Amino acid sequence: MATARRRLGVLLALAILLAPSLGTCATASPDYDKVCAEHEAYWTAREVSLWNEICSGKSADFYDPASSALSRLPLPFRRPPLLDAWSSQAQANAKSEKTRSYPYLSALPFLPVAPDYSSYSLRRLVSVSPQFIRDILASPRYKNAIPNHKLEVDSVDVASYSEIRLDRLSLPGLSFKDVTLPMVTMADSVINGSLELDNVRVKSLYMEGLTVDNVRIVLTMFTGAGRMMPVYNGVLDATGSKINGNLHVFGVVACKVSLQDARVAGSAYVDGLSAYLLDFRNGQFSSAVTLTGSHLGVQGKASCDDTEVTDALKLANVNFEGAHFASTLKLINDEFSDADSARRHDLGGYVGLGSALIGGSLEITGSTFYSVLDLGGSEIANQLILAREGTKGRSGAAVRWGPDATLFLDNAKIGTFYGPRVKALWPKQIEIRNLSFKAFVSKEGALWSDPGESLPGELPPVEWYPYWLSLAPARPFSPQPYEAVRAYLTASGELDAATAVGIKEKDQLRNQQCANHKVVDCVLLWMSWATIGYGYRLWLSVGWTIFFVIAGAMVFRKTEAAYQNSMPYGLAYSFETFIPFIKLRERHSKIEASGKARYYFYIHKLAGWIIGLFLVAAVSGLTK
Structure with missing residues (x-):
């Protein structure tokens, strides 16, 4: 009997200790269900239903199937999956007769094969208010009830309102697909997950100081005032943001994209961007950065949501100044020009990499520069790659320059110039004061372009290096580049080429002294040239x-x-x-x-x- 009493006492004690935990477990589910059933008094019936979808763990895909008339269809809308690779043929298809009914499609200059919409139902998006979005993201009772701490919104229209403010908040992961949005601000907020925009139409997205795991923005238009291209003036501003993973931007149309002072721990991949301004100033990128298949430039006078562009010649349309790239930066198959016409090369197209630090290589193969590529004061640890030789399964690719293009290399430190000794790979003018480098590397007989396009033959070193140096302005004369090239050639055993460079240097100095009416120096240099070839032709x-x-x-x-x-x-x-x-x-x-x-x-x-x-x-x- 005593033993039975002791056992009963132990069981009662355990029951008392476990009672609070059992009560919590028993009431957790009712509390959770209660939150899913709750809503704010000012929510509309559709917003209440949408919250039930979200809270139950479903993607918030809520639309009105009653109407499929194109005239009532807010853009964007569902489209078939895109091909992985974009091509010149795809660009032509994007402007085919089938897509002319959808004028905004032509705003994407690198849209893949024209989609066939006949098998896709046209959907009318359901409107919700910005306050509803803010409620479920900012209010702890709603936010904590979102399953997996990720909000997925599909086929919703919030664009009829002025803005959504989500500043200085701790937010769950966000995914918007087939959604129209007004201006969205997320300044100094933290997203505990990823930010994804897929086929979204948004006026502008400001996320200065945002901390987020990954950012993926696909086929999204930043419309600003909402007018059609080429005057979209929306902004994607991630100034000072911190991206702990990867940044992927694909097929985006905007006036300005800014990652100024941003920190990106993973890779940054920008493909098919069409924009007036791209600002990466003072950013830090820990992995590879690739900008490919993009069209960047200014059309005379442009007005972004927060930037008035009045003088295109003074504006860096693509600005990486002071940025730090721990790995490789690739500018591949891009076009840096006036957004209206490549022939109007006197406007826009400025690409700034001044004072940038690139821990790997800078590759600009396949890109076309119509104005200025500024590498002044930059440091490239490995290679500046101007062309890639073709292989058995891949065509070669080389950089191209417009008639008035200029390459600034003043005070730059380049590891290696990589590419053939071909005039077409360089603009008609380069600035090379105080340039330092380690080597010029080329592969004799390599295929540097597409099979249907042949580059001129490579010049021998004795002709190439004097020509390359002659691309720099004659006045004011700077002997440093000549001395650097001559020292490199001498160390490499190219003595004839070193002699040719030395003579070219003295010719430039003589011309300047004569032009400045320094008679004594002019006469002495002429006599030195005539009698001893400046000491190179004894x-x-x-x-x-x-x-x-x-x-x-x-x-x-x-x-x-x-x-x-x-x-x-x-x-x-x-x-x-x-x-x-x-x-x-x-x-x-x-x-x-x-x-x-x-x-x-x-x-x-x-x-x-x-x-x-x-x-x-x-x-x-x-x-x-």
């Missing part, structure tokens, strides 16, 4: 010596002094009078030519002194 002094010795002998032999001293040829006399400090015979110094020959030998001796002095200067290295 054989010229030998040629001049032979010429003057023979000319002096021919003049002397016709004088009376030659007859009196029995010197019918006069070669020894001519040689001795031409070369300073040399005496072959004592009596030569006592012979004096008379008549007109006397004046010739004044010139003869002076020429000998001049050539001798320049020769000594060349041997001592003073003329190089």
Whole structure:
């Protein structure tokens, strides 16, 4: 009996201890169901139903199937899946007759094969209020009831309202698909998951200081005032944001995309972007960054939601200045030009990478630059890749430049220039003051372009490097690039090319001194060029010596002094009078030519002194 009592006491004690936990478990489900059934008094019936969809763990796909008239269809709407690869043929298909009924499609310059909408029902999106969106994301009782801490919204229209403010909040993961939105702000908020926009039409998205795991934005238009391209003025602003994973932007149309001062821990991949401005200034990117298949530039005067563009020539349309790329940056198959017409290359197209730090390589193969590519002050640890050689399964690709394009490399530090020695791979003007680099690398006989397009043959080093340096402005003259190239060629054993570069340097210096009316310097450089080739062609002094010795002998032999001293040829006399400090015979110094020959030998001796002095200067290295 005592044992039974002790057992009963233990069971009662356990029951008392476990009662609170059992009560919590028993009431958790009713509380959860109660939250799903609750709603705010001002919510509409459709918003209440939509909240029930979300709370029950379903994707918030709520639309009105009653109407399928195109005139009542808010864009965007459901489209068939996209192909993985975009091609030039796809661009042509995007402008085919079938897509002309949908004018906004032409705003995507790299849209894939024109979709067939006949088998897809047209949907009318259901309107909800921004307050409803904010309630379920900001209110803890609603937010904590969202399953898996991720809100998925499909086929909803919020665009008829002014804005959605989600600033300084802790938000669940967000996924919007086939949705229209007004301006959305998420300043200084934290998303505990990923942010996904798929086939979304939004006025502007401001997420300055946002912290998020991953960002994926696909086939989304930032419309701003909502007018059709090419005047969309919406903004995607992620200034100062922190993305702990990857950034993927695909097929986006906007006026401005900003990642200024942003931090991206994973890879950043931007494909098929059509925008006026792309701003990556002072960003830090820990992995590879790729910008491919995009069209970027300004059409004269443009007005983004927060930026007035009045002078395209002073605006960096693509700006990476001060950014830090720990890995490789690729600008592949992009077009940097006026958004209206590539022929209007005097407007826009500025690509700024000034003071950028790239821990890997910068690849610009297949891209076309119509204005300025600014790499001034940047540091590229590995390669600046201008062309990729073709392989068995892939065509080659090379960079292209517009007629007025300029490449700024002032104060840049480049590991290696990679590409063939072909004029077409460089613009007509480059700025290379204080440029430093380690090597130029090319592969002889490689296929650097598409099979249907052939690049001119490579120039030999002795022709290529003087040509490349001549692309820099002649005034003001800067000797540093020439010295850097000459030092590299000398170290590489390309002595003939190093000589050609040295001569080109002195030619440029002589032209500047003459143009600045510095007469003494101009004359000395002309004489140095003529007598010793600036110290690189010492054989010229030998040629001049032979010429003057023979000319002096021919003049002397016709004088009376030659007859009196029995010197019918006069070669020894001519040689001795031409070369300073040399005496072959004592009596030569006592012979004096008379008549007109006397004046010739004044010139003869002076020429000998001049050539001798320049020769000594060349041997001592003073003329190089």
